Amino acid sequence: MRTRHRLLACATAALFGGAGVLMAPAAAQAANLLTNPGFETGTLAGWSCAGNAGSVVSGPVHGGTRALAGAASNSDTARCAQTVSVRPGTKYTLSAWVRGSYTYLGVQGGTATWTGSAADWKQLTVSFTTGASQQSAEIYLHGWYGQGTYYADDISLDGPGGGDDTEAPSAPGNPRATGTSASGVSLAWDAASDNVGVTGYDVYRDGTLATSVTGTSATVGGLAPGTSYRFTVRAKDRAGNVSPDSATVTATTGKDDGNGGDRFIQAAPYLYLGWGNPPSPTEVMKATGIKWYTMAFILAQNGCNPAWDSQRPLTGGQDEAAIKAIRAAGGDIVPSIGGWSGNKLGPNCSTTEALAGAYQKVIDAYRLKAIDVDIENTDEFENPAVQDRILGALKIVKQNNPGLRTILTFPTLNTGPNSWGDRLIERAHELGADIDNFTIMPFNFGGQADMYGNTVKATEGLKAKLVSTFGWTDQQAYHHIGISGMNDSSDAGEVTTAQIWTQIRDWANSHDLGRLAFWAVNRDRPAWQFTSITAGFTG
Known part of the structure; x- marks a missing residue:
């Protein structure tokens, strides 16, 4: 992420809406x-x-x-x-x-x-x-x-209910499944009509209320993989009148490969123990339901040796203690290797094999399921030799550690990857690095940017690049994409509110993206709003 040591002003907003619950049809x-x-x-x-x-x-x-x-x-x-x-x-x-x-x-x-x-x-x-x-x-x-x-x-x-309105809305029309994952189904339908006005919709899964929304789309999560579900939708108005059921739509979730689905799915906000009065990770887990953290930052110490922040030991310190506590609470971590600043492993390890060895030390220390290389700045991202070294090292550790998932996190324009991002993707393909997830950081566009619109546009630009480079379908490309945002104010003064972050999460769910993160839990106080929202990412 771009900003590492500066606590930015909080600018969150509560979410308002008109969703509701099951009410008796055609009566106030x-x-x-x-x-x-x-x-x-x-x-x-x-x-x-x-x-x-x-x-x-x-x-x-x-x-x-x-x-x-x-x-x-x-x-x-x-x-x-x-x-x-x-x-x-x-x-x-x-x-x-x-x-x-x-x-x-x-x-x-x-x-x-x-x-x-x-x-x-x-x-x-x-x-x-x-x-x-x-x-x-x-x-x-x-x-x-x-x-x-x-x-x-x-x-x-x-x-x-108040008022004299006893007329129920019409049934929502044309219900349809717009996407599936191993644990969720995204749905859409045509708006219902009402003599006064529709205030929301209830979505039922096999006859049980699953979620309530104000718009004409929803994602139902927490489903079993490889399972068929039947969904119906009802509209309601303020007086408590409820429409008849919509037509039934049937959808089947994806198959499970033992790693959260038939693809890599991870909701993992950043947690940084080296800055900003870090919170208790297990208390945040209890309060929000988050399971994974992206732990920052693994850097170089005395050459090609990995250490937390270049100074705290890889094991035996506060970082290892936190990881043990997270795992004891049923969660896990992915380390963030690199970042915007600091002494990084990519330039300090002189060969691809030496860099792979440094990554392997981190993998062995924590028996990792995934690693993330946050590749930024001129020393790594804008350095062809170091780009290739990182990709080669990730290829080696993935071959030596069956089941390991690899993530690349890098900056983006609001239209998608810049020329260095394009090169990184092209070289990943040419070198056969087999990267599981390409995560972009869609912020620092400048000024009063439309953070939802620009995030979607940047992600679509990345999707197009992955399709053209790897020959994937749109759906395959989305599965390999991650979004790593910045809660509240960015370095450039852009503001991502809790409502905007919810929109981004819902869009990511509806497009079956593979990863969602933000910088950082340390800044998400006092109510852990962004962490709670991120916990609702199902891919």
């Missing part, structure tokens, strides 16, 4: 009026959290696979709220499962309840009656100052 009476009540969309869709203090986590959860985490601080209670349409003079029951100290549940301007301490999940319930002319109600949860993170899940507001 609904079992639950809340949008995204269990956070199974993997986002904060429908919820507004003050100060960006809310995030969606994969653990701990009460039901399903996601829950809300509110990072209360000394100056903020991490209040998360949602406004719904209600009927005047009507009784409603609000409930939520919560965990943590001093967690509150209530309705704005009305009644509330709270728990002083909940070491495990505890249900809070409160009832209220709307006013004689009340048309909406804001329900909320929050923690308390200095009491730390609270968790909430399976939130419910029982009662009739």
